[in-house]
Amino acid sequence: MSQSISPSPFNLAPTAADAPEPSAIAEFSQETLALTKRLFIQLQRRPSTLMAGVIQPLMWLVLFGALFYNAPQNLFGDDVNYGQFLAPGVIVFTAFSGALNAGLPVMFDREFGFLNRLLVAPLSSRYSIVAASTIYIISLAFLQTAVIVGASAVLGAGMPSLLGLGAIALIVFLIVLGVTALSLGLAFALPGHIELIAVIFVTNLPLLFASTALAPLSFMAPWLKWIAALNPLTYAIEPIRYLYFNSDWSLGSVVMAAPWGEMNFAVMLAVLLGFDAIALLLIQPLLRRRFA
Amino acid sequence: MTAAVVIDHLQKRYGDTEAVKDISFTVERGEIFGLLGPNGAGKTTTIRCLCTLAKPDAGRIEVCGVSVIDQPRQARRRLGYVAQEVALDKVLTGRELLELQAALYHLPRSTAQERIAQLIELLALTPYADQKTGTYSGGLRRRLDLAAGLLHRPELLVLDEPTVGLDIESRLIVWEFLRQLRDAGTTVLMTSHYLEEIDALADRLAIIDGGKVLAEGTASELKDRVGGDRVTLRIREFATDAEAAQAQGTLQDLAFVESVIINTAQGNSLNLVVQRNCNPLTQIEKTLSEIGLPTFSLAQSRPSLDDVYLAATGRTLMDAELAAASSRDLKKEKKQAMKAS
Known part of the structure; x- marks a missing residue:
């Protein structure tokens, strides 16, 4: 270091507390945008996770599709091939896996001390x-969903209507929000990244197999049927699957025959909303843990 | 005007470790206040509680009259924090990191750009501002972290060991910068286990050891409090034990001499404490020649902060450092801090 600090017009006098306080919403969006920008800069400069994130679901589609290639016709419904059946499962599972890993960067920030930068700052809310x-x-x-929908169409699964695609986007959003919140809660609560990875490891695939992603409820053992019918993933998969199979659908359409009765589109969405609300409330004490 | 920092009977434990037993001190506005103590004394824990990163088990902490415990957000707006281990996102450039930091403190965009440009210039970061922080040297990282802590122009800047691991030139730059800050009206609270750093910078200081404050005041007050001047005497470059003992016995009887210690680690040199303003050197030399001993070197000085530290803790800071280094499990402490904070 050869330069020295030159005299400068910079006013070093403290002013922090005199600054007018902007509205809470303006503050929240400013800090959220800045934090989001950081994540996208990281993605841009380290694009390998994006590549893997796109390639992996395509492999699911191709491999699982080939696994059941010779399954009896109409096993999964009238005029339905396994590719069509599978696409919604892969869409939801991919979004779910991404969300489940959301806590990892935060955990690393915590371990490297970068999170302290955020916790010391007067954030309007840690949300x-x-x-x-x-x-x-x-x-x-x-x-990822766009790639899966496109690839599924190429593989012969067809394509939902524009409104249907909007509904898929909403459903993907709802499952991502809740799972991301839970994952971040774990990043604040667990001792370190080893523990977080362990939790992700034991949650990820079991939740996939205990959902209707790969097989319909009617295939399952009675006990698994109950679990799958309670699994939030199922509440995202079944409505999307219905959109894939039926061009005419409404909020009243029955999309799942749970062990306790039939559930329509609106109820499924309401359950996802409820899942999000519970997840967000559940993590509140964890975000506050150090200080409000 | 309220004090910049009031810490009153702070207590904090992590698991079985009582990191802070009972710490109280006050930092006045516009001064540089130093927390001096060996590693593991409780400095960082105190700072973490002050900066709302850890919740105290007991005690009161105020920043500029705002309770850190009851109104953490208000307190955070008033303080800037520069951590001991600089944590930068190595993928971001220096400028991007400052932009992120500015947004976290809700600076309007134009203000942020202006201050970022100024701080980059002021801290001589211009050639590096658009490089990724992963390429930065230790000195650069520290300066960027300083800039980040100052963006919102806090009333109180808190620095934990600001010059650990820096080369001398970087250290002098940081010192000069902190003095400029103080002169412009910012209160600075810093920890250090470097005596000379605290001596050079701090207007007032507190000595911390074992989670307690042992002494608080200006450096010269504390030095006055430990009493007389220090005299270091070497009879020869390497004096024999017998010579040293003989000199000790004779010098102890002089009226102005308070104590004489033989420092075997320094070639049997003698460390004397003498009354202030008594001009003792000629007298000592004369006394020695009367009993047939030469004088190799003889120097008088005011007590140093190390003497203050020694008087307060019964050991020198270096001994404390060595003791702490051998008994500490840093990994375990970090784990506990992450869990229990």
């Missing part, structure tokens, strides 16, 4: 950390 991660994950999930 901006959740919001930024959700925006980031949802953007990735939409990109």
